[in-house]
Amino acid sequence: MAKLAVRPGAVIDGFTIGECVHNGGMATLWSVTRSDLSVPLLMKIPRVSEGEDPAAIVGFEMEQMILPRLSGPHVPACFAAGDFLRHAYVVIEVIPGKTLYSRLADLPLPYEEAAAIAGKVAAALADLHRQNVIHHDIKPSSIMFRPSGEAVLIDYGLSHHNQLPDLLQEEFRIPYGTAPYMAPERLLGVRDEPRSDLFSLGVLLYFFTTGVRPFGESETMAGMRRRLWRDPHPPRKWRADYPPWLQEIVLRCLEIEPVWRYPTASQLAFELAHPDQIKLTARSERLQRDPLSTVWRRRFNGNVTQSKGKSDLAAQLASGPIVAVAIDTTEQSRELNEALRVTAERILATLPSARLACLSVLKLGRITIDRTLDDEGNNKHVDRLVALRHWASPLKLDESRLTVHVLEAVDPGSAILEFAAANHVDHIVIGARQNSIRRRLLGSVSAKVASEAVCSVTVVRPPQLASLQEPATAEEPEGAALRAPGSAQGAVR
Structure with a gap:
């Protein structure tokens, strides 16, 4: 040169x-x-x-x-x-502004602010992983923010691209990275695990909410190797008011075994955006580290994930998508809702790490003042939440994989699209209405969602529509990928 x-x-x-x-x-x-x-x-x-x-x-x-x-x-x-x-x-x-490192003097940050920062970084990681790249150096000095609010990840010298030669792994036998943020499997030479980035983000969130690094400042290999068998002190040890939902998230990110962390960065971002729906486990209540008996078992059994050959990053991400099902909870939609459930069940059966978000839109009037109670004095929003839980109960999903959401909006189609974009939804399942004068004049919600969504969309037809075998109209595009009894696939992207 x-x-x-x-x-x-x-x-x-x-x-x-x-x-x-x-x-x-x-x-x-x-x-x-x-x-x-x-x-x-x-x-x-x-x-x-x-x-x-x-x-x-x-x-x-x-x-x-x-x-x-x-x-x-x-x-x-x-x-x-x-x-x-x-x-x-x-x-x-040039990205205007400073890196997240400039906030270290302000630690610990308020819980909500730190969670919002972590949510933006998780969204950035989700986008990066979809482009076949694992960053491997997530830390405050590698994170910036655009004026519009999006997190920007910089410095890719330690990164792994799933479709390119990994020169660092080929030429060196010691792990490179920033010691306090390195995931345990990185110490064993594993560089094709996207959940390593989630571990690093968990370290950052722990640090930004407690002011204490979960694994100290150790830079020696011996010090770093302790995280192969030793978990950190729970955040509640340092701050008694630490929110249980936030400790649940942090400690799940910091699990020693990658399989116990979030399946994808998108699912982590989803949890951070919906703290009220997080399923709390024993992690959320923990005040002490794991007992020494557990530590010794980890140390001598050597059960931390070892490299088993090159992984398929795309396949791993595809196995844990976020699936949203739009449901009309009215009595007249019983047949369609059953078809929606059959379709959702078939999708989830092949995706054991998928998350299901059940949506219902409470339509608001454009010029009228909307009542929060129905004619019988029941809260409409609460009733919808209960109805969504009832709809999902036959699926028998673990609570950690299920959330329910009632959206209030004038335009149901736009509300569903906005939810999908904000929460990085991978697949929308929505029902097709029967022919009506209103649908012909105004267009259908399913047609709007299918034509404008940036993710895959499955349009499910109610049984009476499917049996008629009508040709697809401009309002209801037709496809042929996923079919269930009484359903049809539409507008797959």
């Missing part, structure tokens, strides 16, 4: 070098400009002088491979990359 002369005013592949904005241990950051790009830019250049850590160079190679393949609001946009044959660099957009 040619020696790179980096100084203000120099031009590298069309980029004019400005000032040095950060002088890090592995790389330097320079402001740069290019005539055809109007956005603020940064050029990241690795340190390659005598005595530099070879892992830093390999990590930069990983970042060069991964960054150009990423897109979306949760990653910095990459505009160019230079290889080591000439000039090694990557050019990325």
Whole structure:
């Protein structure tokens, strides 16, 4: 590689070098400009002088491979990359503001604020995992926020891409990462486990809500290896008012075995957004660490997940989707609701880690004042919640996999779409109404959802519609993937 002369005013592949904005241990950051790009830019250049850590160079190679393949609001946009044959660099957009590291002086944060931050980071991880990347260095200095509120994950030198060579694993036999945040399986050489990122986020949430790191500041390998068998003190040890729902989330993220953590980052984000519906277990009440008998059994049985060959990241994420079923709780919809339940049961039977969200929309009038009680004096919202639980009871799902939600909105279709987008829903199941003058004039809710949703949609027909075998209309698009008795698949994306 040619020696790179980096100084203000120099031009590298069309980029004019400005000032040095950060002088890090592995790389330097320079402001740069290019005539055809109007956005603020940064050029990241690795340190390659005598005595530099070879892992830093390999990590930069990983970042060069991964960054150009990423897109979306949760990653910095990459505009160019230079290889080591000439000039090694990557050019990325400037994310305004500071990293989450700047909040350390404010710890511990209020519980709701810390949970909201963690929810945004979980959403960013869900998006990253869907792009086949595991970050492997989630910590405060790797997290920023756009002015619009989305979390942005930076620094991909330690990341793993499921479809690219993992140079760090191929060339080194020691784990690289930030010691306080590393998941136990990382110490065993496992780098293709997406739930490692959830462990790191759990460490961050524990730290930001207690002001104490769950595993201390140990940087030695011996100190880090203790987390293979030793769990942290429950957060309630440090703060007596720690919310049970939040301790449930934190300790589930920090489970030693990945299989006991959340199946996906999307499901973690869902829990953080709906704390009132979290199923509390013994984790939420814990005041002490696990007994020494459990610790010794873990230590000598060696039952922490070992690498069993390359995993299929996409298949792992697909096994734990969030499925939303839109249900009309009125008596007239009994046949359709039964068909919806049959369809949902078939979907869930093949996805043992899936979460089911049952939705009902309480329609509001556009100009009228809506009453909260019905003619018999019962609260409409509460009645809908009870009806949704009743609908779901034959499915016999564990409470940790089921939530019910009553949405109040003027436009039911828009309400369902907004819920799906905000909660990273993977699949919507919704019923198709029978033909009516109103549907022909105004269009149907299912047609709106099927045509505008960014996830898969299954439109279920009530039995009388299915038996008529009507051709699909413009309002009710037709598909053919999933079918149940009295149902039809529609608008699969």
